[in-house]
Amino acid sequence: MSSLVAYEDSESEDDCLGQTEAVTPASIQTGSCGPNQEVRVCNSSEIIPSPHSFTPDPDRSVLDSHGHVLERSRSLLHPHSQPVSCFDRQSKYCRGGKAQEKHLRDTAAPLGLPETQGKISPFQTLPPTPQGFGDGLNPAKRNHTVRSGVRPYIPKRQRLATSVETVDPNYPAEQVPGNLTRESQILSDVSARIKPYLAHKPGSSGIPRKLLMTLGGHQGPVNTVQWCPVPHLSHLLLSASMDKTFKVWDGAESGRCLRVYTCHSGAVRDACWTPCGRHLLSGSFDNMAVITDVETGQQVVKLDNQFKVMCVAPHPSNPEIFLCGGHSSAVKAWDSRSCKVVKVYKAGIQQTLDILFLRDGVDFITSSDCVSRDSADRTLIAWDYQTTAKVSNQIYQERFTCPSLALHPLEESFVAQTNGDYMAVFSSQQPYRMNKRRRYEGHKVEGYSVQCEFSLDGTILASGSSTGSAHFYDYHNARILHTLRAHSQPCLCVSQHPVLPATAATCDWAGEIKVWH
Structure with a gap:
């Protein structure tokens, strides 16, 4: 032992x-x-x-x-x-x-x-x-320190919460991967500039006179700009460009680009908001019509029209249906749920320039470039949506094409921008007669796709110009209220804000966007 x-x-x-x-x-x-x-x-x-x-x-x-x-x-x-x-x-x-x-x-x-x-x-x-x-x-x-090689386990939820809090708020949202940042939730925030006007009934529209901000980022001509139609999201500004992209901006406060959408391989000719404000409808020269989710940027629907799309229009009472027109003699109605063509409207024309739904979506107007030497009987065509039949093709008799159309928000009328350097007013009820006593003149079109638009109360009609100016007219007496020297290149679109008074956005052929107030 x-x-x-x-x-x-x-x-x-x-x-x-x-x-x-x-x-x-x-x-x-x-x-x-x-x-x-x-x-x-x-x-x-x-x-x-x-x-x-x-x-x-x-x-x-x-x-x-x-x-x-x-x-x-x-x-x-x-x-x-x-x-x-x-x-x-x-x-x-x-x-x-x-x-x-x-x-x-x-x-x-x-x-x-x-x-x-x-x-x-x-x-x-x-x-x-x-x-x-x-x-x-x-x-x-006694030494109770934990070894340096040992790392405590952190739950996944806690790691995700930490990653959200440590994101730099000044970092561009489109460069941050994933959808964890606060900047990615562009539909959940309400602009502080918009909020005071939401509780009150909108007053009379004013005339913008001063530059608020300049939005640069497009590498090609900007064809259209449009504010979001939902009041609490109306600080969002949509722009579509020939550089194959369309973007959403904060047009009320920061002027920052919130999202860039690159779902087209060709120039984006037209884009618009859906009535809910959560999706964007765009048409391009790559023959595609795309519905995109605003928040995530994902393509919800992508449809091949087999022609270059010049214009798109969602149905006012059925948001799942939208129309596409372009370099074709037909206008197609698509159902986004089944991704199929539900109706085809055929006419002997070369291309469709614009589509405008009238009240409740029962009828709609198409504008074409079909102009003969003697008359322009098919420049504006009224269609019945359900039957696909032509209601009238004798609406506009002058030999000028109409690159854009606009519906009055309150009255039964609409206006058409013409290459005759004026805007004509028509009745939105059959037989769709033109008011020959009222014309809105003073701007230039000269072959550009210059758009026109009404204010929310319908008292002011705005139009761009090939000279780079933005013109504001009194709708009832056709008098020019103000001319805004907006751009050095042709001004293609003027969009008036649906909530903020005296606020408008303009875009030009050089790819520049400006917000005025």
Whole structure:
């Protein structure tokens, strides 16, 4: 019988257990006895079990397992002494019991896990003991720091929440991957400039006279700009360009580009908001008509018309239906749910320039470039939507094409922009007679697709000009109210804000967009 007990690694231990730190005999000797004392064993057959070969009870925690090993070791070393737990606060052998107990709990149960995951199963390895149990004799040796290579587990929800909060708000939204940033939620924010006008009934429209901001970013001519028709989202401004993209801007406050949509391989000739304000309808020279989700930028529907699309128009009472016209003698009506053509309107024309639905979508007007030497009997054609029959093709008799149409918001009338450098007004009820006593003159068209638009109350009619100016007319007496020197290139569109008074957006052939107030 020897005075000291020597231990050797068991050959039957697991490989994973062999890499963990366990309670060594040296730590037991220095922790339980004085430096000059010897450990004697009464019977050589009573050997302290090796900590490596110890199998914990599945219902006990790692703390109970370590305590059981140490308590049995002390009982063998001091057979006449009463067993004392090493984690007892009053123990004279282990003065740092509570601190080590807390450290072992933190090591056994990773950060962010439930308490039930801190239990150890019979098939799991014992966690390494960070310090010898004898370190409690010297408080200066106690070190409860976590190893540098160990990283606490962080739940996925907490990681996502942290990533949202750490995003720089000044970073462009279109360059931030994913949809986690606050800038990506462009339909959930209400502009502080729009909010005061939402609770009140809109008053009379005014005339914009000063430049508010300039929006640059398109590399080609901007064909159209349009404010969102939903009042609380009316700070969003849509622009469609010949550079194959269309964009959504914050046109009320920051002037920042909120989203760029690149779903076309050709020039985007026309784009508009759907009545709900959550989707965009666009037509391009790549023969495609696309419905795009404003928030995510994903294509909801993409349809091939087999001709270059010049104009698109959603049905006012059935938003799933929209019309497409362009370099074809026919106008197609698509159903976005089935992605099929539901109606075809055929006419002996070369191309359709614009489409305008009349009240309730029962009838609609198409504008074409079919002009003969003697008359223009098919320049404007009225169609019955349900039967696809021509209601009238004798609406406009002068030999000028009409690049754009606009419906009055209150009265039963509409206007047509003509290449005769004037706008003509028509009745929106059969037989769609033209008012020959009222013309809106003073601007130039000169072959450009210059658009016109009414204010929300219908008192002001605005039009662009090939000279780069924006013209505002009094609708009732056809008098020019103001001429705005907006651009150096031809001004193609003037869009008046539906909520803010005396606010309008203009675009030109050089790709520049300006907001006026």
